[in-house]
Amino acid sequence: MCRFLAYSGDPIFLDTLLIAPEASLVSQSHSAREAKTVVNGDGCGVGWYGARSEPGLYRGILPAWSDANLASLCHQVEAGLFLAHVRSATSGEVTMANCHPFSSGRHLFMHNGQIGGYEAVRRSVEALVPDDLYGLRRGNSDSEAMFLAALGHGLSHDPAGAIAAMLRTCLRIQHANGITQPLRFTAILADGQTLHAFRWASDDRPPSLYWRQLDSGIAIASEPFGDPGDHWHPVAAGTHMTVAGGAARCEEFAVLETQPA
Amino acid sequence: MCRFLAYSGDPIFLDTLLIAPEASLVSQSHSAREAKTVVNGDGCGVGWYGARSEPGLYRGILPAWSDANLASLCHQVEAGLFLAHVRSATSGEVTMANCHPFSSGRHLFMHNGQIGGYEAVRRSVEALVPDDLYGLRRGNSDSEAMFLAALGHGLSHDPAGAIAAMLRTCLRIQHANGITQPLRFTAILADGQTLHAFRWASDDRPPSLYWRQLDSGIAIASEPFGDPGDHWHPVAAGTHMTVAGGAARCEEFAVLETQPA
Amino acid sequence: MCRFLAYSGDPIFLDTLLIAPEASLVSQSHSAREAKTVVNGDGCGVGWYGARSEPGLYRGILPAWSDANLASLCHQVEAGLFLAHVRSATSGEVTMANCHPFSSGRHLFMHNGQIGGYEAVRRSVEALVPDDLYGLRRGNSDSEAMFLAALGHGLSHDPAGAIAAMLRTCLRIQHANGITQPLRFTAILADGQTLHAFRWASDDRPPSLYWRQLDSGIAIASEPFGDPGDHWHPVAAGTHMTVAGGAARCEEFAVLETQPA
């Protein structure tokens, strides 16, 4: 289980959310040190939008807790839209190319979860990546392949539709290969303007997701952080959440064709 | 153009060939410092056979000239069969997964050259990798894909036939995609007993290859090193060279079907 | 708290002890994943003696659990004397130069513990390093400084005496600077023939140390590993343990001058 955080709102220094708070994302990378549950020490990454149309991207293979460049960058950079991720590897070894977020043009994408039985279906999932994006495939994780496949399904003009179509195809591939392990997908997509968060799983047990209204904007995260009194809203399974213009909107996110009544 | 070296013979410390000689492989990684032609600073690797059936493998993303682990390993390890490589990236970024040698079971493989226009045919070349080996695909270089494809063509029981079949298929893919850039392939394969060296190119200009009889065994390398008086034999284009049991044998290596007279 | 292991006996593949057993050292690097107590993800290292008078040394900044080179090396290398360490940084950031073991000539050294208040006394501790060894100082950890200082106190001919003299001097430096935090020192030294293990602390609470008689030799480790039925002997605080020729001997290790009655 990875951990991630996204923010949309007034420009703030990245460390305001990523480092300063109690149980911040960077501290979650080594939270197990303090005898909590998990370590997310298999690399880290942060992507942010500035004056360019394309986002900035920093990814590293060290655990976030010991990455001096990450700390300096988060202290220095201000942004009104950013994503950050600390990884606990499921598929794909620890290498920069497997670190989140992934980027393509103005898009950033990060994911928590996995395609069950991925090794058996990797080739079929990669076949979903359209030819003109295939050169972007650098690592061997399921997450990067899902992102590129979703781009091929029209991610830039219909994010929810493209993600749903991609997941539907992955499910079919799993089924065709006799895989019964679930497909779990909690993910965040950004295009420079809007954050799209998805929480869905084929077994209705997607990785956790929360959001919170801050003074300066809206944060979405794998788990609450900050002061104990802060109010975090859990995001229900089967949700597509959109954050733009200071407002968050949740709607149902269905992947499988609804059955006739 | 990468640089590489392979050795077969009595066990010797790896640094005897890789570090100690004048113009050794490690010094070739930064030879340009001394105002020669090229830098091979995009990672390095060494593979050797010991008491296990599988070879040992060390690969790193630092230039060989500054890799302290490589230096210590070469000073400490003795082997009668080993391969070493310093990389100058053509396709695929600088990451461990793109460093040579590549390994699978008892095989080691390293390559100098490239598939011209690789980005356009990468997907088709990767399609040559058989399903049961697809999980070994970790990077995005043409070299790794060619190795895995050759394994699928029967590399373990007919090395020259499998390499030729793989190259033939790659040529067809290039032609089908209208690529006129050459396919160049100077490579070394080891299986724990025998070294196979190949020097071939579709335009008859494969990267250079030399071999030399040492007191303790036989060395094959991209370029001569050691004392100026040392006698190195150039390996002709279109050659498959086999080194085993202290003897080197060269035979013609034809990739394209010979034409009837 | 770091974790380490040393072995002396018949040559064995390193992974026999470092990777294969239940709760092996490499798994201890991420044991917190399984909800135990600590993570030791701040780099790793292994040193071993082969045919050279100097040991081989591999150190890396990735957590041991994701270090593919470490895994391959431990699978391939056989040795009758080796040390391995997974780090949880106390003083000194995560960099190769701060990874254990440290080496000098035929010696290897690794340490678990710390000089309390080290930042305030670092300069004085480094002043203990003799001029001819000062060039070996590469990192900024207390452990490396203690090793180099002990070398200056005659580590090569009187290991216990040199370690005691070094610790005594460090204690004086702490006292002279008004530091009341303890000096804790559980460490292993090897010279190619003999293992010396020390467990001592100024507050009588040194990091844990255990040893065990295996079929092939003797293992010393920060904590027991392997089968639950395996019998590990705790090493008492204030002990200098010597392992050579298949035998382990424990004697009292006193740092402070005993007071007259």
Next chain:
Amino acid sequence: MCRFLAYSGDPIFLDTLLIAPEASLVSQSHSAREAKTVVNGDGCGVGWYGARSEPGLYRGILPAWSDANLASLCHQVEAGLFLAHVRSATSGEVTMANCHPFSSGRHLFMHNGQIGGYEAVRRSVEALVPDDLYGLRRGNSDSEAMFLAALGHGLSHDPAGAIAAMLRTCLRIQHANGITQPLRFTAILADGQTLHAFRWASDDRPPSLYWRQLDSGIAIASEPFGDPGDHWHPVAAGTHMTVAGGAARCEEFAVLETQPA
């Protein structure tokens, strides 16, 4: 010989100077690939001033030419004051702690040159670092030690005086140790407002330095880059150059006490 660049002026994207131009700093890291003189592949770094009082800092051990994070950062970050460096190691191995620029509070510092015979005088040079800054000493290069020593000589309120005093002391240490190799020092210091460039050597042969008036500000660099028609001013040996408020001013920089006539 390292290569570096500094800029002061209107805010620009860093890649405008560091990557886009012909013979840019990043291309200088591997210029030898194109058969020029040198490789500067021993790590790289960039420091810039933004909205914080302290600068942002990114340093990496890969050659600049293959560092994807550096490229993204330079594409994304805009600054009116920044420094960048590509290293060719003289003293100190390739590690982040030895990469330039070095930082302390609001200061950034980078250096090209060396203290001749440094290994013999390292301890004495490090002794110049004041106690309260000693904890900042992370690597083992002469450059970092000179920066920290200059801070102790009052770098923040009298840059030229502090640098001269530091160099004078280093010269005395060299002489006291019988070292006849020169002390060469071409360096740039920034405090968030002003750039100070120094070009000096005990043998009057300091590494090269040039500056140029751009449309947006002033660039100082180890060697000219950009269009052949661009006019670069060489900076004479024995110069202290100050850049602030859009103006460059050069004055004599004397290290040794002038002799009475």
